[in-house]
Amino acid sequence: MKLTIPEIEIMSSGHVACQGCGATLAFRYALKALGRETIVVIPACCWSIIDGPFPYSAAGVPLFHTAFETAGSTASGVRAALDIKGIDNVSVLAWAGDGGTMDIGIQALSGAVERGEDIIYVCYDNEAYMNTGIQRSSSTPYGAWTTTTPAKNFKTGPKKNMVEIMVAHKIPYTATANIAFPEDFIAKLKKAKSIKGPKFIQIISPCPAGWKFSSQLTIKLAKLSFEACVFPLYEVENSRYTVKKPNKKTDVREYLNLQGRFKHLNSDAMGLIQKNIDEEWGLLLKKERTSDEKCAETDAKA
Amino acid sequence: MKKVITGNHAVSFGAKLARVEVIAAYPITPQTEVVEKLSEIVSDGELAAKFIKVESEHSAMAACIGASVTGARAFTATSSQGLALMHEMLHWATGARVPIVMANINRTLGPPWNIWSEQTDSLSQRDTGWLQFYCENNQEILDTVIQAFKICEKVSLPGMICLDAFYHSHTSEVVDLPEQKSIDKFLPKYDPKYKLDINEPHTFGGLTSPEWYYELRYKIQSSMEDALGVISETGKEYAAITGRRYGLIDEYKTEDADEILITAGAMSQTAKEAVDLMREKNKKVGLLRIRTFRPFPKNEVRKIIKRAKSAGVIDRDISFGSEGIFFQEVKSALYRESARPPIYGFIAGLGGRDVTIDEIIKIAESMPKMARNNEFTWVGAKI
Ligand SMILES: Cc1ncc(C[n+]2csc(CCOP(=O)(O)OP(=O)(O)O)c2C)c(N)n1
Ligand code: SF4
Numbered sequence: 117m118k119l120t121i122p123e124i125e126i127m128s129s130g131h132v133a134c135q136g137c138g139a140t141l142a143f144r145y146a147l148k149a150l151g152r153e154t155i156v157v158i159p160a161c162c163w164s165i166i167d168g169p170f171p172y173s174a175a176g177v178p179l180f181h182t183a184f185e186t187a188g189s190t191a192s193g194v195r196a197a198l199d200i201k202g203i204d205n206v207s208v209l210a211w212a213g214d215g216g217t218m219d220i221g222i223q224a225l226s227g228a229v230e231r232g233e234d235i236i237y238v239c240y241d242n243e244a245y246m247n248t249g250i251q252r253s254s255s256t257p258y259g260a261w262t263t264t265t266p267a268k269n270f271k272t273g274p275k276k277n278m279v280e281i282m283v284a285h286k287i288p289y290t291a292t293a294n295i296a297f298p299e300d301f302i303a304k305l306k307k308a309k310s311i312k313g314p315k316f317i318q319i320i321s322p323c324p325a326g327w328k329f330s331s332q333l334t335i336k337l338a339k340l341s342f343e344a345c346v347f348p349l350y351e352v353e354n355s356r357y358t359v360k361k362p363n364k365k366t367d368v369r370e371y372l373n374l375q376g377r378f379k380h381l382n383s384d385a386m387g388l389i390q391k392n393i394d395e396e397w398g399l400l401l402k403k404e405r406t407s408d409e410k411c412a413e414t415d416a417k418a
Numbered sequence: 419m420k421k422v423i424t425g426n427h428a429v430s431f432g433a434k435l436a437r438v439e440v441i442a443a444y445p446i447t448p449q450t451e452v453v454e455k456l457s458e459i460v461s462d463g464e465l466a467a468k469f470i471k472v473e474s475e476h477s478a479m480a481a482c483i484g485a486s487v488t489g490a491r492a493f494t495a496t497s498s499q500g501l502a503l504m505h506e507m508l509h510w511a512t513g514a515r516v517p518i519v520m521a522n523i524n525r526t527l528g529p530p531w532n533i534w535s536e537q538t539d540s541l542s543q544r545d546t547g548w549l550q551f552y553c554e555n556n557q558e559i560l561d562t563v564i565q566a567f568k569i570c571e572k573v574s575l576p577g578m579i580c581l582d583a584f585y586h587s588h589t590s591e592v593v594d595l596p597e598q599k600s601i602d603k604f605l606p607k608y609d610p611k612y613k614l615d616i617n618e619p620h621t622f623g624g625l626t627s628p629e630w631y632y633e634l635r636y637k638i639q640s641s642m643e644d645a646l647g648v649i650s651e652t653g654k655e656y657a658a659i660t661g662r663r664y665g666l667i668d669e670y671k672t673e674d675a676d677e678i679l680i681t682a683g684a685m686s687q688t689a690k691e692a693v694d695l696m697r698e699k700n701k702k703v704g705l706l707r708i709r710t711f712r713p714f715p716k717n718e719v720r721k722i723i724k725r726a727k728s729a730g731v732i733d734r735d736i737s738f739g740s741e742g743i744f745f746q747e748v749k750s751a752l753y754r755e756s757a758r759p760p761i762y763g764f765i766a767g768l769g770g771r772d773v774t775i776d777e778i779i780k781i782a783e784s785m786p787k788m789a790r791n792n793e794f795t796w797v798g799a800k801i
Contacts, residue, residue, distance in 0.1 A: 155614045157484065165625055173621035178614040180487055181623035182480060183510050189442075189477030193484025193492070194614060196440045196468035200490055206616055224480065227473030 120299050122148040131174035133166040136331025138321030138338060139240040140166055141295045143175075143211065146238060149305035152177060154207045155198075157191045159221060160184035161213035162247045162323075163240070185220040187212040188228035191235045207309050210237040214255035215245045217318075218278045229285045229314035236308045236315045239278065241347075242323035250326040257346075258392065259385055260377045262326075267380035274392065282316040283352045291351040293319040296338035300360070304351065320347040328376025340371040345397040350404070356411045357404040368393055419595045425586030428556040428593050429495060429521040429579070430455035432563025434465050435601045436519070438493040439608075440485035442470040442478040444500060447533050448587040449523045452495040475500035479507035479518075486516035487622060489613035491567065494518070497583065498525035498539045505543065508576070512547030512638060514623060517570035517577070517608070519563065520548075524683065524734075525583040526769050534770020535583040537683060538735040541711070541743040547638050549577035549645055550711040552682040554668070556591040558709075561662055564596075565652050568605050572648050573641040580711075582734075583770065585684035600659045642713045649710055666715035668707040669722060671697060675704030677785045678726040680719075680748055682708045685734060685766075685773050692778035703782045708744060716751040723752060728759045728785045732778070732797075734767045741765075741794045763794030771798070 126147035133140040139162055147154065156179045158164060164181055168174050182190040187210040195208045210228075212221055217239035225237060244262050245251040252262040254276035265271040282290045289311050293301040301319060308315035322338050324331040341347040342362060349360040368390045372378040381389075423431065429452045433441070441460070443453040459465045468485075472478045475496050482492040496504065501522050511518050522540045526532040540550060549570060553559045562579050570577040581587060612620055626634065650665050657663035670690050672678055681689045686707040696703045706722050706729075708715070723729045733742025740746065745763035752758045764781055767773040777797055 152619075153616050155488070155616065167621065167624055170624050170626040170630055173624055175621060176619065178616060178619045179621040179624075180484065180514075180614055181621070182483070183506055186477065186480035186507070189472060189480035190484035192470055192472070192477075193440060193442060193481035193486075194488045195484075196442070196470050196481065197485040197488030197490035197492075200439045200466065200468045201488075223473060224477050227477055230473075231471065 121302060124148060124151070126152060126176040128174050128176055130168060130172065131166050132168055133162070134325050134331070136324040136334045137166070138295045138323060138334050139163060139242060142240045142301070142319045142321050145295070145298045145301050146209065146211070146305055147177060149302040150207050150209060150309055153205050154209050155194055156180070156209045156211055157182055157187055157194060158211050159187040159216040160247065161216050162242070163211060163213070165247065184216055186224055187216055187221050188224035188237065191237070192228045192231070192233045195233055195235055208235045210235055212237070212239055213246070214239055214241045214243060215253040218254045218276050226285065229282065229287050229316065232313050234312050234314070236305070236317070239316070239318045240321040241318050242321050242326055243275070244326050246323050246326045259381050259389055261380060262377070270380065279318055279352070283355070286355070287314045287316060289315040289351070289353055291317045292347065292349055293317055294338050294342050294347065294349055295319060295321055296335045296342065297349065300349065326377070329374055333374055337371065337374055340366065340374070344368045344371045345393055346371055348397065348400055350400065355407055357400070357407045359400055359404045365397070420592055421595055422590050423556060423593050424451065424588055424590050425556045425559050425581045426451035426523070426588065427455050428560040429563055429581070430459065431595055432560040433493045434459050435596065435598060436564050436567045436605055437465065437491065437602070438467055439490040440468050440470065440482065440492045441494065442472050442481035442485070442492070443494045444472055444475045444478050444496070446475070446497045446500040448525060448583045449495050449497040449500070449521070451587070452521060475503045476507060479504040479511065482518045483507060483511050483514055483516055486518050487514055487614055489608065489610055489615070491608040492518045493520070495521040495523070497523040498527055501539050501543060502527060505546070508543055508546040508548055511576040515574040517567070517574060519566045519570055519577050519579070521563065521579045521581065523583050523587045524580050532769045533583060535585055535684070536734055536768050536770065537580065540578060540580045541735045543578070544712060544743070547575060547642070548712060549575055550580060551577065551709060552580045552711055553586070554684065554686045554707060556586060556593050557662065558664065559586060560593055560595065561656065561660065561664065564601055564605060565656050565664070569645060569648050569652050571608055573645045575638070575641055575645065580683065582684035594660070596660050604655065604659055645713050646715065664709060666710040667718045668709055670705040670707065672704030672706055672722050674702055676702040676727040677782050678704050678706055678723055678729045679778065679782055680706045680708065680729060680731040680744065682711065682744060683734065685732065688773060688775055689732070689778050692775045692782065695775065696779060696782060701782070714747050714751070719748055719751045720755060723748070723761070724755050724758060726759050728762065728788070730762045730764055730781055730785050732764045732766050732773070732781065734773070736765055736768065745794060760788065760790045762788055762792055764797050765794060766797040773797070
């Protein structure tokens with residue numbers, strides 16, 4: 117089989133992530149996809165540290181560290197400066213954690229995409245505030261332990277559906293990705309690069325420290341999140357959904373049982389999680405069908 | 419070319435003459451007209467700039483930082499709550515060493531809601547590392563916007579031009595607009611040595627341990643100190659093309675003054691009238707207007723005040739639990755003098771309350787009779 121992952125290594129070793137960090141792999145792949153013609157903006161998150169301490173940097177491309185809630189707006193400023201200088205061969209990549217995206221940063225992100233800024237926004241989703249020591253975020257799933265949702269009082273609300281929020285903004289491209297499927301992620305980023313306007317990609321990035329699993333399991337867990345349909349892989353291009361289906365949908369318990377953050381759950385709670393996943397999965401497939409019909413209709417009219 | 423324009427439009431024309439490249443702003447009374455005018459100028463094609471209509475002031479400052487660090491000349495304007503919302507990013511701009519220029523229309527902070535003049539908003543930002551200029555009239559506002567870019571770009575720090583709500587922002591005066599050609603010569607294109615550039619990748623703002631952070635702060639402080647000289651030099655250069663010279667302070671009849679009043683901003687014009695009236699009655703009163711609040715012109719203030727029998731600082735601001743903010747700064751500038759006149763603090767005009775000529779005369783006349791340890795007085799408060 118021909119390898120499609122670009123050989124080029126832009127990110128260097130010597131970063132300071134934890135062993136087995138999914139977010140670090142995600143960034144490495146992102147740069148392979150986008151190339152050296154990329155300017156990155158990173159708000160407060162694990163990646164503020166992963167990049168390395170001054171005067172070192174593992175990124176290999178121009179990088180600006182910005183305040184927690186400003187990935188969307190700082191990237192807008194970078195884009196504006198490039199535009200006014202007539203530089204049109206550079207991708208502006210906002211690279212943020214789930215908290216910086218769905219919580220504190222949602223205003224700036226919503227503002228940026230509503231304005232139609234030509235930026236790629238990637239949220240690496242480790243489902244909590246890891247940088248500050250594993251506190252719940254709005255991306256933390258039902259049932260999970262974090263330091264602010266202790267086992268006795270685990271998180272009971274669902275994970276915020278950021279993809280749908282982005283789709284509702286009617287941006288040209290929204291997608292999810294998974295570090296266990298780098299070819300897919302790279303293809304999505306390349307597609308995002310070729311589209312003008314705001315692009316949003318959310319990539320599931322298991323975190324050994326925060327999810328409480330042994331660091332050699334990162335890819336396995338990422339894969340299971342796809343197979344159990346916990347974190348579906350799909351694209352929404354101009355409102356048309358394309359969902360990647362696993363060969364066989366697996367039981368969510370296998371995914372949950374490998375992680376310490378769910379170990380307090382009894383079988384009822386796990387059953388509820390399975391039920392919710394099934395419902396969400398059904399809904400997503402329905403969206404794919406109906407969006408397909410709708411798009412076919414509009415295509416026919418046009 | 420002479421034009422009758424408001425202080426707000428003086429800001430807009432200043433930004434236009436400075437050929438700003440990226441503007442990011444969010445509306446707030448009484449600033450709104452600044453960016454409305456600029457939107458018009460940009461959409462009419464009179465200025466080649468990108469205008470980002472952000473969703474908040476916090477984002478406005480973040481976008482300006484992003485633009486500036488990518489090498490574009492960036493500008494914004496705000497007021498009051500908008501400035502307060504930016505606070506975090508004001509520190510960020512300084513640390514990132516980006517020479518963004520911003521106009522702040524001095525307005526009260528709520529609650530209660532009040533849209534009138536007060537300088538507590540910008541003075542609360544005094545420790546963010548922004549240069550701060552307080553202007554007296556619309557001409558100075560326009561001239562200061564242009565000069566601020568040059569000064570800030572030389573010292574790699576951001577700068578704030580302060581004008582008073584309504585007294586400046588919505589009041590029309592004759593303003594002389596310099597020729598674009600001469601401003602282009604005065605203020606060359608912004609081209610920083612370090613920027614976000616794919617041909618020479620650098621990382622900005624990464625985690626920095628105590629081993630180096632301390633030195634980076636030291637560098638900000640020394641740039642602030644350099645700014646004192648740069649402001650004066652730039653003032654001279656600007657005078658050569660426009661005939662209008664500005665420095666760190668503005669002296670009005672202080673040479674032989676027994677009592678010196680100290681003000682900043684629009685109130686200074688009223689105070690000058692008061693000085694004239696008192697001079698007609700042979701009262702030796704003078705005015706020291708502080709134009710540059712950051713960096714603070716300690717030496718100039720010290721030199722002038724130590725000649726007087728007493729000095730009175732009129733603050734349109736208050737640091738709760740302490741006193742007027744200019745009062746604190748002026749007093750601290752005098753600390754080194756073994757023989758120093760008494761300095762009195764007056765709080766006046768908060769929330770846009772009019773500070774009249776009569777009131778200023780009363781202040782000046784009360785000074786010789788005051789007890790040396792009189793801390794500070796609320797002028798005309800209904801209490
Ligand atoms: C205004 C502000 N509030 C709080 C913080 C502290 N803080 C830094 S990173 C972080 C959590 C980041 O979480 P997330 O975005 O999910 O990224 P992760 O750390 O998981 O990579 C927090 C709360 C901050 N830097 N700024
Ligand atoms: S805490 Fe998690 S996300 Fe952060 S560096 Fe470690 S493994 Fe990566």
